[in-house]
Amino acid sequence: MMNKKKLCIIIVIAIIVTGLAVTFAVLSKSGKHKENVNEETTVNNEKQTDSVTEAAKADERKQVQTSVTMQFKQSNSWEGNGRFYAQYDLIIDNKEDVKISDWTFKINTTNGTTLEQSWNCTVDTSDLQWSVVPVDYNKIIESQAQMNNVGFIISFASKEELKKYTLDFKLESGMEIVLADDGKAYKAGEEIADSSEESTVVENTASGDDTAQPGGSDSGNDSGNNSDTGSNAGIVTTVPTGRLQVSGTKLTDESGNIIQLRGVSTHGISWFPDYVNYDAFATLRDDWGANVVRIAMYPEEYNGYLSGGDKAALKQIIDNGVNYATELGMYVIIDWHVLNYAPSRHTQEACDFFAEMASKYSGHDNVIYEICNEPVGADWNSDIKPYAETVIGTIRQFDDHALILVGTNTWSQDVDSVVGNTLDDGNVMYVAHFYAGTHKENIRNKISTALNAGVPVFISECSICDASGNGGIDYASANEWLDFMNSNQLSFIAWSLSNKAETSALISSGCSAKSGWSDGDLSETGRWFKSAISGR
Numbered sequence: 440m441m442n443k444k445k446l447c448i449i450i451v452i453a454i455i456v457t458g459l460a461v462t463f464a465v466l467s468k469s470g471k472h473k474e475n476v477n478e479e480t481t482v483n484n485e486k487q488t489d490s491v492t493e494a495a496k497a498d499e500r501k502q503v504q505t506s507v508t509m510q511f512k513q514s515n516s517w518e519g520n521g522r523f524y525a526q527y528d529l530i531i532d533n534k535e536d537v538k539i540s541d542w543t544f545k546i547n548t549t550n551g552t553t554l555e556q557s558w559n560c561t562v563d564t565s566d567l568q569w570s571v572v573p574v575d576y577n578k579i580i581e582s583q584a585q586m587n588n589v590g591f592i593i594s595f596a597s598k599e600e601l602k603k604y605t606l607d608f609k610l611e612s613g614m615e616i617v618l619a620d621d622g623k624a625y626k627a628g629e630e631i632a633d634s635s636e637e638s639t640v641v642e643n644t645a646s647g648d649d650t651a652q653p654g655g656s657d658s659g660n661d662s663g664n665n666s667d668t669g670s671n672a673g674i675v676t677t678v679p680t681g682r683l684q685v686s687g688t689k690l691t692d693e694s695g696n697i698i699q700l701r702g703v704s705t706h707g708i709s710w711f712p713d714y715v716n717y718d719a720f721a722t723l724r725d726d727w728g729a730n731v732v733r734i735a736m737y738p739e740e741y742n743g744y745l746s747g748g749d750k751a752a753l754k755q756i757i758d759n760g761v762n763y764a765t766e767l768g769m770y771v772i773i774d775w776h777v778l779n780y781a782p783s784r785h786t787q788e789a790c791d792f793f794a795e796m797a798s799k800y801s802g803h804d805n806v807i808y809e810i811c812n813e814p815v816g817a818d819w820n821s822d823i824k825p826y827a828e829t830v831i832g833t834i835r836q837f838d839d840h841a842l843i844l845v846g847t848n849t850w851s852q853d854v855d856s857v858v859g860n861t862l863d864d865g866n867v868m869y870v871a872h873f874y875a876g877t878h879k880e881n882i883r884n885k886i887s888t889a890l891n892a893g894v895p896v897f898i899s900e901c902s903i904c905d906a907s908g909n910g911g912i913d914y915a916s917a918n919e920w921l922d923f924m925n926s927n928q929l930s931f932i933a934w935s936l937s938n939k940a941e942t943s944a945l946i947s948s949g950c951s952a953k954s955g956w957s958d959g960d961l962s963e964t965g966r967w968f969k970s971a972i973s974g975r
Contacts, residue, residue, distance in 0.1 A: 491749070505616055505624040509606045511544075514590075514975070522594040528975060529571070529589040529599065531580055535610060539580040542608040544571040544589075545599045551596035556699060556925050558728045558974050559588045561678060574678040575768065576725065588728055589814040590974040591724065592925060632880060647944035678730065682804040683770070683842045685866050688895045690842075690930060693804070700930035701972045702731035703945065706899055706937035707776065709742040714936045715756050717763045718954030723936075724767050726956075728973035732771040733809070733899065733932045734760045738785055740778070745788055757796070765805055771930070772899065774809040777846065781817035782810070785825045790833040797837035809844040809899055810833055813872060817848050819856040831864055843898050844872040851899075852878065855885040858892040861973060868897040874943075875916040876905035883923050890927060898924060898931040903964055904942035908934070912942065912963055921971050 508531075515526040533539050544560075546569045556566050559577055563570040571589070580586045593601070606618040607627065615627035679700070689697045703723055705714055715734065723729040734757055737743040744753055748813025757773060764771035773796055775789055782789065793808060800806040810830045817823050829847045834843060843866065847854045851872040861867075871886050886896050903917035904910050924931050938946040945965035946952075952960055961969060 444760050451517075451646060479818050481574075493559075497793050498719075501625050503616060503624050503626055505618065507539065507608060507616070507618060507624075508534070508622070509544075509618055511601070511604050511620070511929050513600060517922075522553075522596065523592045523598050524592060525600070526974060527591045527593060528587070529560075529591075531586040531608075531731060533580045533582060533584055533586075533607065534757050535581055537611040538582050539608050540611050541578055542573060542580070545569065545605050546571065546601055547603040548593075548601065549599065550598070552601075553594045554591060555594050555930070556592040556974065558590055558701075559678060561696070562591070588725070588973065588975075592974065615844065630701075634861070659787055670927070678771070678924045682838075682840050683807070683866075685842070685868055687894050688890050688893060690868065690895070690897070690929060697928060698930075699925075699928045700897075700932075701732040701765070702729040702733065702769075702932050703727070703936045703968070704733035704772075704774070704932045704934050705735050705934040706752060706939060706944075707735055707737045707740065707743075707761075708784050709737060711741075711935075711937040711939070712756050713953050715760045715763070716953055717766070719936070720760075720763045720767055720769060722954045722956060723770055727969050728975075730808075731768070731770040731772065731776050731930075731932065732760065732936075735774045735776045735812070735935070737776045737778065738788065739780070740924060744792070745785060754795075757800075761800060761803065770804075770805045770807060772807040772844070774812055774899070776813075777811040777916065778813050779815045779850075781822050781826075782814050782846070783817070783822050786829055789826075793830055794837065797834045797841065801838040804840075807842045807844060809846070809870070810834075811846040812870075812900070813850040814846050814848050815850060817939075819848055820854070820860055823848060824860065824862065827862055827867075831862065831867070835864075840866060843867050844870050844899055846899075847909075852882055852885065854894065854896055855888040857894050858889055861894060868895045870899045871896050872898065872900045874901065874906040875903045875919060876910055876913040879916055883920070886927075886929075896929060898929050900934045901931055902934050902943040903967055908943040909941045912967070914967075917967065933964075933972065 492629055503533065510528075510530040510532075511528075512528055513525050514528050517524050529544060531539070531542065548567050548569055550567070554569070555561055557571075560571050560573055563572075572584075575588070577586050577588060584939075602620065603753050604620050607615070608618070609615045617625045617627055619625070679692035679696065679698040683698070684691050684693075686695075686697075690700065705711060707713060707804060720732055723732065736753055736757065738745040740746040744750060761771050761773075763974055775792065777785075789810060793810065796806075796808065810827060811823065814823055822847070831843055834841065843864070845862065847856060847870060851870045854869050854871040857869045861869075869889065871882070871889075873882050889896055901920070902908065903912050903914070905913075934943050935945065937944045938948050938950055940948040942962070944962055945968060946956060947960055947962050947965070948955065950960040956965075958966055958969070
């Protein structure tokens with residue numbers, strides 16, 4: 440019995456030992472397999488890391504060092520007419536020891552993106568990648584200098600923000616560099632690493648108080664006429680070149696670009712002649728982004744051209760202004776500043792004056808003639824139109840192509856009266872004026888009626904106070920007017936370049952400077968218009 444018990448115990452022990460041995464073997468094999476898997480995973484991760492590192496090193500080898508930086512930032516946004524609008528500003532800062540001799544800025548856009556306005560540049564929008572090129576006066580960026588006067592108003596079908604862009608620039612040394620939106624720089628011709636999406640849908644956030652800055656909101660009540668009729672409808676510019684030509688309701692330049700003139704009118708040159716100087720015009724061009732100056736000469740008022748003024752001296756001021764504008768690449772309007780009466784009162788005198796002007800400046804492609812500023816008590820059909828036909832006929836004897844502006848009745852508010860009875864001249868625009876404190880949607884409706892009927896409109900005088908040129912500033916109305924003008928690409932001229940003690944004067948009454956004005960030298964109206972004209 441004892442032997443059988445011992446035998447059973449031995450058998451049980453053997454089974455246990457065998458079981459333990461098998462279990463150990465299995466566990467040992469499993470552990471070894473896990474080690475192999477971990478080793479393989481580690482190797483693969485190291486390979487991937489090496490691959491990423493090599494790609495980063497390869498991209499790093501392509502990069503170059505530069506002290507040029509750029510900012511492309513959204514400074515404002517608003518909604519209107521079912522579209523989403525944004526203002527973008529471009530700043531290029533050159534900290535290199537040599538100047539930038541040329542540059543091109545490229546923006547990647549999406550379908551449905553539209554360039555509404557640009558300033559101090561020319562934009563080719565014929566492809567989804569827009570190409571922005573400078574003009575003569577901001578093409579070269581000196582060493583340790585900044586270019587900050589280029590901007591755009593862009594509209595979208597949905598709320599978007601442009602995120603992908605590059606700056607191609609050439610240094611005076613001959614080196615050509617591409618600066619990407621992430622701040623990395625490459626030699627021209629190298630493939631640039633993709634660093635951002637082309638555009639991103641974002642929430643729309645308007646910046647600042649739109650009662651203090653132009654372009655802040657759209658009332659949504661004004662119907663715009665936005666049809667592009669120029670031969671090069673994909674390009675919009677505020678730096679026109681050559682002779683101006685009316686095309687449909689739009690104004691185009693010699694290249695067929697649809698343009699918007701934005702600038703400033705002098706006050707009467709009999710009373711404020713000193714503001715017609717080269718440095719003043721240069722300040723308006725360079726600091727304000729203006730591309731046109733209007734020279735206002737009163738015929739009847741005190742010391743006017745027909746009321747005791749020195750005709751030779753007044754014509755010399757005009758000549759100086761034309762020469763300054765021409766040298767600076769600006770357009771200039773010679774304004775026969777009829778005010779509060781029928782222009783036919785002085786038809787012959789106007790013909791004599793414009794015959795002299797047109798014969799003298801027929802070789803200029805930047806001179807515009809405004810033949811009656813603000814008629815009053817003058818029916819379009821029976822008075823203004825016959826007057827205009829006579830004066831325009833005189834101008835055309837010397838200049839077949841100059842743009843001519845014709846005022847309308849009731850201080851140039853009744854532009855809709857022209858509908859169905861326009862002048863038989865292909866390069867005429869019809870004038871509308873507004874003072875935002877007095878004139879509101881009713882005048883915009885008149886302009887829309889004219890535009891929708893195919894009548895081209897030019898805003899040759901405007902301000903943001905009441906119609907007296909004084910009183911308080913109506914910022915809300917002013918912003919509605921600015922949105923309306925920009926959406927319809929209407930040219931506009933601000934009244935007036937003077938330090939007269941009234942709200943509409945652009946220069947503070949306490950400032951005696953005749954050029955180079957700081958923002959502190961400007962009136963509230965001047966600061967608003969500087970922003971409206973420059974788009975900043």
